[in-house]
Amino acid sequence: MSVPSPDDEDWRIVDAHQHFQDLEGSSYPWLEPGRPEPLEGDLSPIRRTYRPADYRRDVTSLGIVKAVHIQNGRNPADPLEETRWLGRIDIQPNQSMAPAKWTKPLKWMVRRS
DSSP, X not given: XXXXXTTOTTOOEEEEEEOOBOTTTSOOGGGOTTXXXXXXXXXXXXXXXXXXXXXXXXXXXXXXXXXXXXXXXXXXXXXXXXXXXXXXXXXXXXXXXXXXXXXXXXXXXXXXX
8 A cells, every 4th residue: 555645636634733842942841851740641752842844754755735733832921932933943835834813812812911
């Protein structure tokens, strides 16, 4: 059985749940080694920096043509910082990224001055 190519219009995959993270550049409290063991179990396999270039390397032969980044708990003191970081990382020209449009802002998304 051959793996479909992204060029095969009969078989295109969108990965609807992907996380990117930069452990050297910010805080991810839920991934900190000193945290008590979470319900998810041992997080050491994912306790590393993981960017779009890493993702592309890992899925290159799978026929994935798009991916959706899901919020990953980067710097809970500034929830919008993760969105700003996503705008600065190595997204390829044929990739796009846009914030989700909320019909009603969530309370934590509204910054009060």
